[in-house]
Amino acid sequence: xxxxxxxxxxxxxxxxxxxxxxxxxxxxxxxxxxxxxxxxxxxxxxxxxxxxxxxxxxxxxxxxxxxxxxxxxxxxxxxxxxxxxxxxxxxxxxxxxxxxxxxxxxxxxxxxxxxxxxxxxxxxxxxxxxxxxxxxxxxxxxxxxxxxxxxxxxxxxxxxxxxxxxxxxxxxxxxxxxxxxxxxxxxxxxxxxxxxxxxxxxxxxxxxxxxxxxxxxxxxxxxxxxxxxxxxxxxxxxxxxxxxxxxxxxxxxxxxxxxxxxxxxxxxxxxxxxxxxxxxxxxxxxxxxxxxxxxxxxxxxxxxxxxxxxxxxxxxxxxxxxxxxxxxxxxxxxxxxxxxxxxxxx
Amino acid sequence: xxxxxxxxxxxxxxxxxxxxxxxxxxxxxxxxxxxxxxxxxxxxxxxxxxxxxxxxxxxxxxxxxxxxxxxxxxxxxxxxxxxxxxxxxxxxxxxxxxxxxxxxxxxxxxxxxxxxxxxxxxxxxxxxxxxxxxxxxxxxxxxxxxxxxxxxxxxxxxxxxxxxxxxxxxxxxxxxxxxxxxxxxxxxxxxxxxxxxxxxxxxxxxxxxxxxxxxxxxxxxxxxxxxxxxxxxxxxxxxxxxxxxxxxxxxxxxxxxxxxxxxxxxxxxxxxxxxxxxxxxxxxxxxxxxxxxxxxxxxxxxxxxxxxxxxxxxxxxxxxxxxxxxxxxxxxxxxxxxxxxxxxxxxxxxxxxxxxxxxxxxxxxxxxxxxxxxxxxxxxxxxxxxxxxxxxxxxxxxxxxxxxxxxxxxxxxxxxxxxxxxxxxxxxxxxxxxxxxxxxxxxxxxxxxxxxxxxxxxxxxxxxxxxxxxxxxxxxxxxxxxxxxxxxxxxxxxxxxxxxxxx
Numbered sequence: 001x002x003x004x005x006x007x008x009x010x011x012x013x014x015x016x017x018x019x020x021x022x023x024x025x026x027x028x029x030x031x032x033x034x035x036x037x038x039x040x041x042x043x044x045x046x047x048x049x050x051x052x053x054x055x056x057x058x059x060x061x062x063x064x065x066x067x068x069x070x071x072x073x074x075x076x077x078x079x080x081x082x083x084x085x086x087x088x089x090x091x092x093x094x095x096x097x098x099x100x101x102x103x104x105x106x107x108x109x110x111x112x113x114x115x116x117x118x119x120x121x122x123x124x125x126x127x128x129x130x131x132x133x134x135x136x137x138x139x140x141x142x143x144x145x146x147x148x149x150x151x152x153x154x155x156x157x158x159x160x161x162x163x164x165x166x167x168x169x170x171x172x173x174x175x176x177x178x179x180x181x182x183x184x185x186x187x188x189x190x191x192x193x194x195x196x197x198x199x200x201x202x203x204x205x206x207x208x209x210x211x212x213x214x215x216x217x218x219x220x221x222x223x224x225x226x227x228x229x230x231x232x233x234x235x236x237x238x239x240x241x242x243x244x245x246x247x248x249x250x251x252x253x254x255x256x257x258x259x260x261x262x263x264x265x266x267x268x269x270x271x272x273x274x275x276x277x278x279x280x281x282x283x284x285x286x287x288x289x290x291x292x293x294x295x296x297x298x299x300x301x302x303x304x305x306x307x308x309x310x311x312x313x314x315x316x317x318x319x320x321x322x323x324x325x326x327x328x329x330x331x332x333x334x335x336x337x338x339x340x341x342x343x344x345x346x
Numbered sequence: 347x348x349x350x351x352x353x354x355x356x357x358x359x360x361x362x363x364x365x366x367x368x369x370x371x372x373x374x375x376x377x378x379x380x381x382x383x384x385x386x387x388x389x390x391x392x393x394x395x396x397x398x399x400x401x402x403x404x405x406x407x408x409x410x411x412x413x414x415x416x417x418x419x420x421x422x423x424x425x426x427x428x429x430x431x432x433x434x435x436x437x438x439x440x441x442x443x444x445x446x447x448x449x450x451x452x453x454x455x456x457x458x459x460x461x462x463x464x465x466x467x468x469x470x471x472x473x474x475x476x477x478x479x480x481x482x483x484x485x486x487x488x489x490x491x492x493x494x495x496x497x498x499x500x501x502x503x504x505x506x507x508x509x510x511x512x513x514x515x516x517x518x519x520x521x522x523x524x525x526x527x528x529x530x531x532x533x534x535x536x537x538x539x540x541x542x543x544x545x546x547x548x549x550x551x552x553x554x555x556x557x558x559x560x561x562x563x564x565x566x567x568x569x570x571x572x573x574x575x576x577x578x579x580x581x582x583x584x585x586x587x588x589x590x591x592x593x594x595x596x597x598x599x600x601x602x603x604x605x606x607x608x609x610x611x612x613x614x615x616x617x618x619x620x621x622x623x624x625x626x627x628x629x630x631x632x633x634x635x636x637x638x639x640x641x642x643x644x645x646x647x648x649x650x651x652x653x654x655x656x657x658x659x660x661x662x663x664x665x666x667x668x669x670x671x672x673x674x675x676x677x678x679x680x681x682x683x684x685x686x687x688x689x690x691x692x693x694x695x696x697x698x699x700x701x702x703x704x705x706x707x708x709x710x711x712x713x714x715x716x717x718x719x720x721x722x723x724x725x726x727x728x729x730x731x732x733x734x735x736x737x738x739x740x741x742x743x744x745x746x747x748x749x750x751x752x753x754x755x756x757x758x759x760x761x762x763x764x765x766x767x768x769x770x771x772x773x774x775x776x777x778x779x780x781x782x783x784x785x786x787x788x789x790x791x792x793x794x795x796x797x798x799x800x801x802x803x804x805x806x807x808x809x810x811x812x813x814x815x816x817x818x819x820x821x822x823x824x825x826x827x828x829x830x831x832x833x834x835x836x837x838x839x840x841x842x843x844x845x846x847x848x849x
Contacts, residue, residue: 203715206699210707213698220655220685220693221761222676222711281698 124237
């Protein structure tokens with residue numbers, strides 16, 4: 001009875017991603033008892049857990065775009081971190097009207113947002129063009145913006161950090177007065193819900209999976225495979241643009257060197273942790289979202305345990321290796337073989 | 347071992363999981379002969395070559411090579427080469443950025459004081475190539491020369507390294523007629539020098555213009571070895587295809603309607619450079635037209651150019667009287683076409699998706715991305731075709747890769763029937779499918795035609811075509827060479843047309 005239940009539970013696709021997340025949280029419960037404490041100060045909730053969800057927002061948004069790229073093209077977009085910096089730089093450039101630091105918007109706020117999103121879309125379109133039309137390997141194609149992106153951002157800001165010292169510019173990365181939760185949480189959730197609706201209410205989700213599994217067969221049944229691949233890169237660029245806006249708002253400035261630094265790796269990891277195959281095809285968006293929260297929980301955990309920022313990547317790597325190998329087919333095969341052997345001995 | 351025999355392979359068996367790829371095959375190669383290895387796809391030609399060159403090991407049998415008293419066992423292509431067996435493949439494996447001489451002597455450069463002796467290398471290369479009448483500048487990078495010349499250099503290299511047995515695996519598929527002739531001159535020259543050459547090809551003309559002897563394989567078994575003079579084309583084709591008539595009764599009586607006179611497809615001088623030469627074709631409503639020809643004769647390519655899977659680059663196509671420029675399959679689908687590709691695995695099934703998704707996907711693409719079929723509709727359609735085609739699957743959500751080959755094929759047929767096409771192309775729909783399902787599919791073709799659907803039917807089995815087609819077109823070496831009306835169609839006339847020549 002229990003065994004049958006366990007079997008059913010483990011066959012559920014999101015079982016491992018959720019189990020990983022719970023595992024990380026459990027470690028916290030033991031090591032850092034204050035981890036789950038929530039506190040209300042001036043109408044705003046504080047606590048480690050809020051911090052995790054808040055800080056993970058950008059990663060969640062990136063992971064959504066990355067999941068679709070991985071699913072459709074069997075490759076990864078390694079330029080998302082740099083695209084975040086471009087979007088941030090463009091946004092600040094528009095709002096500051098080209099000045100280095102301003103205390104009031106020089107252009108309407110909405111114009112800055114639109115410019116940032118457009119920058120993200122354009123970067124995505126460039127990647128999509130290289131991958132779908134020029135048939136360049138995704139890793140190589142997106143390497144171009146990975147290296148050039150921050151340079152472009154520097155060009156936009158003319159090598160300086162552009163500050164927007166306007167109170168409501170910080171709202172995106174902080175709390176709207178009267179709302180106890182940070183704004184970015186809502187944006188991340190909104191992106192996930194809207195994307196999910198788009199995938200499920202149109203045939204796009206099916207098309208992406210079909211193209212990822214077999215591009216040629218998909219073309220022959222009438223799907224414009226190249227167009228789908230182009231679209232997912234554009235969408236990934238848009239997601240990077242949104243994420244870039246949030247980070248920029250958090251530091252109310254465009255710091256071309258640091259916005260989204262190394263985020264592409266975390267985004268790819270989130271997709272893998274979510275149980276998605278990096279070879280493309282079948283995907284679960286929710287898995288990637290859980291993966292993103294797991295990574296952020298891990299980072300925050302390490303900080304809470306007093307690990308210094310420089311050493312964090314090492315610990316992160318160890319945990320990631322553990323989680324990813326737990327999910328690998330090879331491990332599952334090896335594990336069942338071991339169990340079979342044990343039975344024989346007994 | 348007789349003195350003029352270079353290589354003998356005896357009772358070779360090779361078993362892959364589930365298939366006997368080679369079953370008691372003998373092969374003998376004599377000194378100074380060009381020996382063609384013929385057979386349809388899956389006959390075991392490449393497996394035999396790979397066993398010989400040590401790419402695969404074999405399960406039974408022995409290989410003897412002149413100069414060795416014991417049977418030899420090659421564990422790798424390198425070892426085979428050391429013993430004197432070299433292979434030149436269809437894709438030339440040379441380094442395009444290195445010079446001709448470097449390519450010839452790569453890995454065995456003549457050295458002086460630990461450095462490459464360039465002068466000596468160039469002069470050796472020049473000497474080698476001039477002996478074979480190959481005119482190239484040995485200091486130029488390989489990429490400056492045509493594929494044909496590259497191939498010849500590859501052959502020169504292979505011969506220079508070891509000169510007993512030379513295997514040419516489809517060397518001519520990417521060459522034009524003139525280049526082929528040059529290659530043949532080289533082959534004859536090597537033959538006269540005493541090299542035994544094994545020539546694998548699909549092209550009948552070439553076999554008859556250059557070879558001395560033919561060995562035919564079919565379904566992993568040896569059909570026989572014949573001197574070229576004793577095996578005219580017609581007989582060769584018969585041996586390759588095999589004339590095993592199955593004893594199923596004629597099913598043509600299922601047809602009640604004759605095709606009416608409405609033209610569905612009219613192609614005028616349609617062609618795709620490199621794959622299919624310009625052809626004319628007319629297909630009537632409710633007609634089953636068969637395309638026959640050997641593999642690589644352009645059967646699939648003709649079908650693909652009609653469907654827009656490969657964009658034709660010359661000629662005109664009319665669908666139901668309206669001009670149609672095929673550029674993407676979706677355009678063809680909107681005009682009522684459907685295409686079941688030959689390579690089920692690569693181009694047919696979308697392996698990880700479920701049976702339901704595989705069936706509904708073409709109709710979905712036809713309707714457009716934003717008009718998602720409701721889940722209920724999808725399930726109804728799937729169930730309808732699962733029961734209509736008797737698809738054996740655990741569930742409609744089972745990934746299609748878990749189904750057997752025949753059932754996968756039915757899923758794809760169901761996918762296209764769901765779009766209710768006016769014209770359906772079936773490229774080898776019965777390949778690799780058990781005999782019962784085969785008959786079911788043939789019956790289905792006739793039923794479709796009876797309801798007014800036009801069918802383009804491609805098959806390697808002449809028998810199957812005779813049972814289903816109203817009318818046949820014959821292809822040879824990339825061009826449409828003949829059309830046969832129903833009363834002209836017979837096993838003999840079709841094979842004659844496929845073989846061509848004076849036979």
